[in-house]
Amino acid sequence: MLKRFRENKATQGTLLISPTLIFMIGLLLIPLLLTLVISFGRRAPDGTVIYDFSFDNYIRLSGIRTECANGAAVCFDPIYAEILTRSLTLAFNTTVIAILLAYPLSYFIARAPAKKRNTYLFLILVPMWTNFVIRVYAWMMLLRTQGVINSVLGWLTGLVGLSFTPLEILYTPSAVLVGMVYEFLPFMILPLYTSLEKIDLSLYEAAADLGANRIRTFLRVTLPLSMPGIVAGTILVFVPVMGTFIVSDLLGGRQIVLVGNLIQNQFLIARDPTFGSTASLVLMSLTLIVTYFYTRKFGFGEEIISA
Amino acid sequence: MSEFAVELQDVVKRFPTPEGGEVYAVNHVTMQINNGEFFSMLGSSGCGKTTSLRLVAGFEWPTQGEVYIQGLPQGHTPPFKRPVNTVFQNYALFQHMSVEQNIAFGLEMDRVQKTEIKQRVGEVLEMVKLSKMERRTPRQLSGGQQQRVALARALVKRPQVLLLDEPLGALDLKLRKEMQLELKALQQEVGITFIYVTHDQEEALTMSDRIAVMSHGKVLQMGSPIEIYERPNCKFVADFIGTTNFMEGTLNSLEKDQALVYVPSLDVEVQGFAMGSVKVGDTVAISIRPEKIRLAENAKLHQNCFQGTISTTTYIGSDTHLIVDVNGSKFKVWEQNKISSLEPEAYYTLGQKVWLILFPENTLVMANE
Numbered sequence: 001m002l003k004r005f006r007e008n009k010a011t012q013g014t015l016l017i018s019p020t021l022i023f024m025i026g027l028l029l030i031p032l033l034l035t036l037v038i039s040f041g042r043r044a045p046d047g048t049v050i051y052d053f054s055f056d057n058y059i060r061l062s063g064i065r066t067e068c069a070n071g072a073a074v075c076f077d078p079i080y081a082e083i084l085t086r087s088l089t090l091a092f093n094t095t096v097i098a099i100l101l102a103y104p105l106s107y108f109i110a111r112a113p114a115k116k117r118n119t120y121l122f123l124i125l126v127p128m129w130t131n132f133v134i135r136v137y138a139w140m141m142l143l144r145t146q147g148v149i150n151s152v153l154g155w156l157t158g159l160v161g162l163s164f165t166p167l168e169i170l171y172t173p174s175a176v177l178v179g180m181v182y183e184f185l186p187f188m189i190l191p192l193y194t195s196l197e198k199i200d201l202s203l204y205e206a207a208a209d210l211g212a213n214r215i216r217t218f219l220r221v222t223l224p225l226s227m228p229g230i231v232a233g234t235i236l237v238f239v240p241v242m243g244t245f246i247v248s249d250l251l252g253g254r255q256i257v258l259v260g261n262l263i264q265n266q267f268l269i270a271r272d273p274t275f276g277s278t279a280s281l282v283l284m285s286l287t288l289i290v291t292y293f294y295t296r297k298f299g300f301g302e303e304i305i306s307a
Numbered sequence: 308m309s310e311f312a313v314e315l316q317d318v319v320k321r322f323p324t325p326e327g328g329e330v331y332a333v334n335h336v337t338m339q340i341n342n343g344e345f346f347s348m349l350g351s352s353g354c355g356k357t358t359s360l361r362l363v364a365g366f367e368w369p370t371q372g373e374v375y376i377q378g379l380p381q382g383h384t385p386p387f388k389r390p391v392n393t394v395f396q397n398y399a400l401f402q403h404m405s406v407e408q409n410i411a412f413g414l415e416m417d418r419v420q421k422t423e424i425k426q427r428v429g430e431v432l433e434m435v436k437l438s439k440m441e442r443r444t445p446r447q448l449s450g451g452q453q454q455r456v457a458l459a460r461a462l463v464k465r466p467q468v469l470l471l472d473e474p475l476g477a478l479d480l481k482l483r484k485e486m487q488l489e490l491k492a493l494q495q496e497v498g499i500t501f502i503y504v505t506h507d508q509e510e511a512l513t514m515s516d517r518i519a520v521m522s523h524g525k526v527l528q529m530g531s532p533i534e535i536y537e538r539p540n541c542k543f544v545a546d547f548i549g550t551t552n553f554m555e556g557t558l559n560s561l562e563k564d565q566a567l568v569y570v571p572s573l574d575v576e577v578q579g580f581a582m583g584s585v586k587v588g589d590t591v592a593i594s595i596r597p598e599k600i601r602l603a604e605n606a607k608l609h610q611n612c613f614q615g616t617i618s619t620t621t622y623i624g625s626d627t628h629l630i631v632d633v634n635g636s637k638f639k640v641w642e643q644n645k646i647s648s649l650e651p652e653a654y655y656t657l658g659q660k661v662w663l664i665l666f667p668e669n670t671l672v673m674a675n676e
Contacts, residue, residue: 205366206399208386210464211416220412224403 039277047271057278080262080279084286087259090173091241094180095188098237099230101181102188106229107222109189110196121193124186132183136250139179143170143251171253179247184240188233195229196222231298235291242287259283309378312468312500313340313363313391318372320358320524332358334524335372340468340502340517345494347503347511350521351547356504359521360470363502365389377467387416391468392461396476398453400445406432406456407441413464431463434493451482458493468500475510487513508548512536520544540583541674545594552600552638554593555675561587566672568593572636578611579670592675597628597639599669602655606662611670617659629655631663638663 039057041049061080068075109120127135142148150166157164169175199222207217245260254261259279266276320333333355340346348356361367362374365386374381376390392413401409407428414424432438435455445453454474461469474490475483491514494501505511511518512532519529520543528540539545542553556570556577566581568591577593585591606612615633622644629640640663646653655661 200397200399202395202397202399203401205364205386206393206395206401207412208366209364209391209393210413210460211387212412213385213387216416221401225401 035277035280038274039281041274043272043274047273049273057275058282060275061278061282083257083259083262084282086256087242087283088286088290090177090180090258091238093177094184094241095234095238097177097181098185098188099192099233102185102192102233103226106189106192106196109193110199117197121190124189128186133246133250135183136179136247139175139182139251140170143175143178145170170251171255173252173256175251176248176256179251180241180244183244183247184237187236187240191232191236192226192229195226195232199225227298231295234294239287239291243283309342309375311339311375312342312344312377313502314338314375314378315359315362316373316375318359318362318369318374320355320362320367321370331355331524333362333369336521336524336526338519338526338529340500342500343498345491345501345503345514345516347505347515347518348521349505349508349511349518349547351506353523354521355524356506356521357472358524360393360472360502360504363468364391364393364470390466391470392464392466393470393472394454394457394461394474396473398445398457398474400453400456400460402445405442405444406437406448409445409456410441410460410463413460417464427463431459434462434496435459450478451486454478454486458490462493462497462499466499468502469494471501471503473505474503476505476507483510490514512548520547522547538582539594539671539673541676542592542594543676545592545671545673549596550639551594551596554636556591556593558585558587558589558591558672561585565667566591568672573613573634575613577665577670578667579672580668582671582673585672585674590675591672594671594673595665595669597641598626598643599666600638600640601664601666602629602631602640602642603662603664606664608664611665611667613663613665615661615663617655617657617661620655620657622654627654631661633663 037051038049040053040055041051042054042056044050063077063079063081065075065077066073109117112120130138140147144150145166145168147170149169154164154166169178203221203225204217207221212220243260245258245264248256248258248261249264257265260283263276263279263283266272266279270276315336315338318333318336319331321329322332324330336355336359348359350356358367362369363376365381365384365388368383381389401412404412410428410431411424414427419427428441429438432441435458437452437455437459440448440452445456448456454477457474471490475486478486487510490501503511503514512535515532517529517531518535520527520535522543528535528544530538535544536548539548545551546553554568554570554572554577556568558566558581559569559576560567561581564581566579566585568577568579569575570577570593579593606614613633615631615638617629618632618637619628619630621628624644626641626643629642631638631640642655644654648654
């Protein structure tokens, strides 16, 4: 029996992945199928689910209405489309800003002496030892009207004798964007660093030797060779930003509703798991579609994964 | 056109060490490299040969002294503005580009017209025998093919000087030998000055018009392969190039280049040919190459003849390598197997008494350093 096991690679493989497989089936596939089933159900008055096969939730989410205020037969209620667009825009902006901030930093770390690199990476990971929610609260302390940023600005303007009206940053879309970028920046830095660190220094010398100045070396050599890092980082930032609700909840003051908030509200406040499930599935499909087209164009960042 | 393709004038390159000190990578080096020459810098690792090459390429700037290319002082000119190109030791090919794109890169940087790029890339691909490979990526090529791409990428720019940093180091022996001859033929075909860095003395001897032997940041000797091998100017060069036998002694008399050296280990005076600047009374080294020692069963002369016993024989086909013990001093002697024979008598045997004859013109007397 043991001998057969040792000789049979296929059996070995199946056994090795079975813990993960059981985990994935039990905690991902089955719940996902349940969500799908529930999304076609209807909400009972007591908040439980009536299992049915109705497209009501999907129609509701699409915004197409048959009962209209102005008496028309069909009209469009943009509220959910707006939430989806807002989420997509925010995820896109967060990703772009994260790339712009992470690139120079990752480049700097990758080119630093080998001994210092680990220290720098360690410093980037230190904030992650604090709970996600606590870090968001910390941003509230910084951004609110009587917060650190406004106090410092007020003190500085006071020094030069100017009057100062505190900036209203907290509970604005900007606050949410700042919070998102802060929370997910390390997920952009790490893969970018990995891909930049792997670029052989002699390639920069070869480019210079062949007549490329620093800018052209960057555009023709550094940037293309770091694409796997950008792709991996983008997936790691874009996907969670699409679904997170804590940042927008706390820094947006419940005024900035993202898909994540919508889902949370449906399950916990409106007590309508059927519509919540529908929104969850639509969010997932949307994210999958975006990443599908993105990775089809740029690959999966395999080089990073295989490194 | 300037007299020299490249000239290093009293060049010094110092690097800071992690301990806070400084180390001389290149220590007052002066050399002139002629146009169209195949010039090699030869030495073991850390001798300053690669740093010297990088100073010409512009990856490093001299701490002191000046590098001239075609008579023009280079100062702090960056690499992308110098009329030289480099073939890197690890090839440094762009993995995200095809063979064709790799080779075209340098021409694109010079904003050469598209049609001309296509034509020149095609020509150079043919020259390095890589036509039909242009769509492949470097990963899909063998080591030898990658080496050719690196060569083509540098040559396509038609540099005035091509710098090669141990370009054959990663190839296996057979391929290396083939590429040595190909490189030499290519250099003669294109007529570009090659500066070639290597630690392989055989490679340097095979390919070069002139060789600079370097050690500890200094040039010890510069000359043709024949000069370097037959007339080494110091013990280091004689030892580094090929195989040789050394004796140590005191220079007793010197008349022109005829030297008489007392060798304590043999307790005799050996007659030899003086190299470089040696003075009477100096402790000197005597070098004689194993293939230049004559073996005889009887000797009529007394000067430079020693009787010894064969302590090792190694048959290697073309030659037999012997070690002869003369009063405790071991001499390596290589005898060519000129006669095809199966008879044991045709060869020297273990324990046989033989005479070693060291002709004075083969017995080189040089500084003991």
